[in-house]
Amino acid sequence: MDTELVFKVKHWIDNDPDPRTRRELQALLDAGDETQLKQRFSGRLVFGTAGIRGVVGAGPMRMNRLVVQQTSAGVGLYLKQQVPDVAPRGVVIGYDGRHDSKQFARDAAAVLAAMGIKVYLTCEVAPTPLVAFGVTHLGAAAGIVVTASHNPPLYNGYKVYWGNGAQIIPPHDSGIAACIESAATGPVVMQELDNAIATKSLVMLETDFYEAYRQGVKTAGILQNHTRPDLVSLSYTAMHGVGAQMAETVLRDAGFNHLYSVADQREPDGDFPTVKFPNPEESGAMDRVIAEAKKHDAVLACANDPDADRFAVAVRRSGEAEYQMLTGDQVGVLLGHYLLTHSAEDQRFTCTTIVSSSLLSKVAASFNATCRTTLTGFKWLTNVGMSEQRDDNRFLFAYEEALGYTVGSMVWDKDGLSALLAFSQLTAELAASGKTIWNRLEEIYREHGFHLNAQVSIALQPDTPNIGAYLRETPPDSIAGRAIISVDDISCGLRRFADGRTETIELPNSDVLIYRLEGGGRVIVRPSGTEPKIKCYYEIVETMTDEDSLQSVQQRAQALMNEFISAHQQSLPQ
Template identity: 70%
Template sequence: MNTHLQHQIHHWLQQDPDPSTRSQIQALVDNQDEAALAAMFSGRLAFGTAGLRGVVGPGPMAMNRLVIRQTTAGLGAYLLEHIIDAANRGVIIGYDGRHDSYAFAHDAASVLCAMGITVRLTSQVAATPLVAFGVKHFNAAAGIVVTASHNPPQYNGYKVYWENGAQIIPPHDSGIAAQIEHAATQAIPFMALSAAKDKLVWLNDDFYQAYRDAIRSASVLQQHANTQSVSLAYTAMHGVGADMAETVLKDAGFTHIYTVAAQREPDGDFPTVNFPNPEEKGAMDLVIAEAKKHQTMLACANDPDADRFAVAVKTADNDYKMLTGDQVGVLIGEYLLSHAPAHQRLVGTTIVSSSLLSKVAQSLEASCYTTLTGFKWLMNVGINKCQADNQFLFAYEEALGYTVGSTVWDKDGLSALVAFAQLCAQLAEKGQTVWDKLAQIYRQHGFHLNAQVSIALKPDTPNIGEHLRQHPPANIAGFAVKSRDDLNESLRTFSDGSTAVIDLPKSDVLIYCLENGARVIVRPSGTEPKIKCYYEVVEPMTASDTWLSAQQRAEQAMADFIQAHQASLPD
């Protein structure tokens, strides 16, 4: 075994506090499995704008107690250097119900307390939105939530909020990463929580009640239609959302709630779902079965850390059909805008989400901004765009993430659940269904259909992004390209050759808008031989159209569009 690898392993084993991961590494050393050890110590689990996310296991490439301690030491050093009074303002820490989350959160607290930084640590599991709320509520310097959200059971993660309550964005991600690299070469400060005394504040029930009260009193959630017409089945998907979800629904007047008992309590094994993500096939089966049993209007789900919201809605033939994230986003957005005061009409969405919300906002004389994918961008841009006469109202992305009002500067599946139930109550008062409302929006703005396709490339396929930049298409699928956005160049080029600057961070993304209202977004992968394409078609929905006829036409247009576009790409 080479000397450098031996040194790395020795340094690691000296610091690793976990007997389980230490023994796994020692077994490989004893068996002289140099290949496995070399892979295990080939780098570090990368810290980025999403913090850390990875499989739990030994060594610096996985999620484990030493990686958590090193990461926290790096974060603490960065906060002390960059945020005034960081030590006193402190860091709030919460965690989900995965097997290692408690230990990881307590380790993070011990490191920060040893560095002289005040820690507010939740006394039990907490939904991710509560931690984001807590950063603002306590005016903390930062927040940490230990969660792998909707990833499979073998994963865990470490998500960081900045002092503004939103997820970190550049340059903080790379700045923290550099401090982590340095911390990993040093002895890590550590203080048993039993000795932390004045540096440790336990967040007990009054903190959870503070979030509950904030949702109950939020101005955007004050619509009081008759709630008794709304019934719903709910699942927490073996996560941490159930107690708070049931509570905030009841606070808002919803009493016909039927929770899936088998999925109500936190369980890191996620025994009844293959993949604890409401978007995955089969994940909603139990809650839809519960809805059918009670004939409820809705079948609702949060993902395991309750920052996402999914819903299936009863159809005319007593079945249940999932709404897409885009459909939920436009429904909540339209509902909130129809009630919002004149000074609170700022909404946001991402480049790969439907363009429908921006059209609805324009028709209601509101402003809609568009960001790169991810709530880190939606929220940081939203915060920066807020003005006294144009305050933030709502933002969403198609992957089931929604922010309702400014109680939480991140996606929040709990307040989204309340908002959706309230819009259903209002529709029911008017004798309408969710399907009626969507059809009304589609008749006004066109039937919007969105699809996403990943294309695997052959090893010898030329660089697609480079090819498209050198040979920009004048038309796609027989329709003229009206404009072409190149986010690498921050430039929009129109068909007449004129240009405009795009105010988005540089990213390897190309967007083509066509004369028929369709759009395709091409994202070449920098790390894999594939590209991702996001398609949108818009079909006019006439007075004589039924939902089905408009949908069938849109689906045919989408199939033709995808086929023609992919045929135009280089082999």
Template identity: 70%
Template sequence: MNNHLQLQIQQWLQNDPDPRTKAQLQTLVDTGNEAELSARFAGRLAFGTAGLRGVVGAGPMGMNRLVIRQTSAGLGAYLLAQFSDAAERGVIIGYDGRHDSKTFAHDAASVLAAMGIKVRLTSKVAPTPLVAFGVRHFNAAAGIVVTASHNPPEYNGYKVYWDNGAQIIPPHDAGIAAQIDLAATLPIPFMDHDSAVSTGKLIWLGDEYYECYRQGVKQAAVLRNHTAPEKVTLAYTAMHGVGAEMAETVLKDAGFTQVYSVASQREPDGDFPTVNFPNPEEKGAMDLVIAEAKKHGAMLACANDPDADRFAVAVRKDDGEYQMLTGDQVGVLFGHYLLSHAPTNQRLVGTTIVSSSLLSKVAKVFGAQSYTTLTGFKWLMNVGLVNSCANNQLLFAYEEALGYCVGDMVLDKDGLSALVAFAQLTAELIAKGQTIWDRLEQIYREHGFHLNAQVSIALKPETPNIGAYLRQHPPVEIGDVAISSTEDLKALARKYADGRVEKIDLPPSDVLTYYLANGARVIVRPSGTEPKIKCYYEVVEPMAASDSLADVQSRAKQTLDVFIKAHQASLPQ
């Protein structure tokens, strides 16, 4: 083992406050596991716009108490440099039900308090939206949630909100990362909780704070449609996360009395014993809630992910079976529903480049403004804030990965308010003698059936750089369909087939989008780290008066399969 690695390990063992990770590291040293030690000290778990996320374990490449303390010291130093009143405005901290989350959150609070920064710390587990809500509620300088969302049990994370209530974006991510690197070379300040409370640096957020969020949902203008809630039946699962108590409460507040929770998944459990992967998008994750819905003949089977920022729903069909709606279907249903009720000064809606284009078409019919951002809620919310004004406030934003922001109370994904809104949409339709399927069909008849798919394509190691190749050899058609325009987010240019060029107002990114003459679209995102690309496909199939939803869906699926095959055949092999 080289001297540099030995020295790193030695310093880590001296500073690690956790006997478990210390012992884990010592065992690797004692057994001479140099490969594993080298991997754990190969660098530092990168702090980016989503904060930190990684596997729990010893060393700077893992999620552990020392990494959390160093990260908190770096964040604290950055906040103090950015805001003259950062110490007084302080930071709000919450955490999910994973095994280490409470300890990590408590360590973060102790470090920030020792730096003179006021900390508001939740007294128990909290859904992620409650912390995002708290940043603006308290006018805090920042917010921290210790959560790994829907990742497997061995992961944890550290998510940071800026003072505007949205997730951090550049340049703050790089600024914080630089301060973390510096903090890792210095002694970390630390104050026990009793001392922090007695000096006014630590405030515990108890039930009265959770009540503030609850009242916020109750009073939100977008959630005040109380048409026939008693007619809705729904099953719900928190997926072993932290959403159940608040989800059941806000549904009850809105008048929904026929709610059936999956008992075996209701309480927080960091082992997630009944699901292979606690993500509602994963195959099998919704099985228990669908079974619960069947048992009660419920109309909806609803789920939050473990930190309750995402929302998923399966809807009962005429044959009594349940079908999951895609994130895009839920997004366009929300957009249509909310715009049909929105006041004239709150009609701004947004989505991301890889989500369906259908929301923008719906918005156009309503005379509303829509915007499109790079992927991620950090962009959706920060761009939404820039575009929002007194006469055109943010109404709704979504991304296809089951993230929805209904109204502007929480400037992030909020699976709890989305749950209430979807139940209210369902109730309104029932009162008209209609179903969710009827509304989708109505939207598809007007705009065409939009079908989206994501495909990850592995390339041979010798395949040329795909982004560079496509820019040097721009395709003019895919299959036998002409490309009408190409967007290059690296060059920030939109080029039309007739030679016209327009500027694109987005941050640069290695993304190419091809729009076809038949309304189809493919987005190509090369991987910067391995020989593969991600492709996001969309086809639009017109719906004739004689078509059923099943007919047009089947036809769209065939069109999509042909499109994907033709596109993949056009790529360099």
């Protein structure tokens, strides 16, 4: 076996505080498994704008205690460089219900405390939105949440918030990454947590912290619509995550007492035993909460993902026993429309992403409201929402199609708990006037057109030319028979119109092409820079006729979408 590799492995074993992962590496050494060891030591988990995330296991390319300790030392070093008063302001740390999350969070706390930085550590598992809330609520310099969100059981992760309560954006990600590399070259110093508590460098966030979030939701101006909650019954699942207690509490605080939780998915369980993949978007993941809804003839079947920052809902079809999942775009547009209907005149700033439906922007325009489009990811939505809001146009709402929503400005990240409450209040208000969610969707579609969105990942041959370069060098003038009205090239921040005009796009550079088509269609192409693969996002807009029902326009739009996708894929180089 390569001697340099053996040295690296033995050095890691000598510094690894976890006997379990030490044994794991020693077993690989003893077995002479050079292939596996090379994978573990080919680099280290890359710290990006979402922090780090990976399979739990031994070595620098896995999530483990030593990686978390080194990462925390890097975060602490960067904070000391960037935030002069980081020591007294401190860092909020929370964690989800995965098997290693509590230990990882305690390790992070021990490292930062040893660096002289005050730490606020949740006394038990906490929904991710509570950590984001805690940063601004406590005036902290940063926040850390140990979670792998809706990833499979083998994963864990580590996400960082800046002092504004939003996820970090460049240049903080690269700055932290550089500090982690530096910190990983030497031993990591840690402080015993009992000593940290005694010296008041560690504060445990007890019941009053969780109560502060609850009261914040309870008193939020945009969540004060208490129209007939008694008319709405709903089933709920935490999907073996950490959302149940707070979700049930904020719903009952608002008068939603016809609430039925899925018992065998209510408590945190890092094995996620009843779901193949703990993501509400995955096939089968909502089966139990829909069965619970049917059992009680509930109106809604609702879910949070395991760290409760996402929200999903299936709605009973009018006059039927069956339930239909709403897409993330449908929930986003419904919430946006509802909140704009009730918002104050000085709170009409909304945000969505380039790959989400364009419908929210049209709804916002009809309310004379602002809708800002950002790059994909809540880090962009909330940082833009925060930086661009004004006293006379305060932030109201943001969403992305991957089931992420934030309502108001109490939490500057996606929050599946307040979204759950807002959607329930919308449903109750509609029920009070004899309407349903489906009625409201149809009203929106009749006014603005039926918007159907789809995402397709296309695997290409290894020798296929670079798709981004090909499309820029040989730009199409139509897609699937539809004329191109304009092309946004986010890599250079330029919009080109068919008539030759150009204008600047105010977005960070990214390898993305957006084609807007005649008839309201849209294609977004995101080429991969590392493999022969592209992600394509499609949008079809169909006018609803007087004879159309939701079902008929959906069927027509879906048929057009299938043809549209097929024609576009065939136009790409193979």
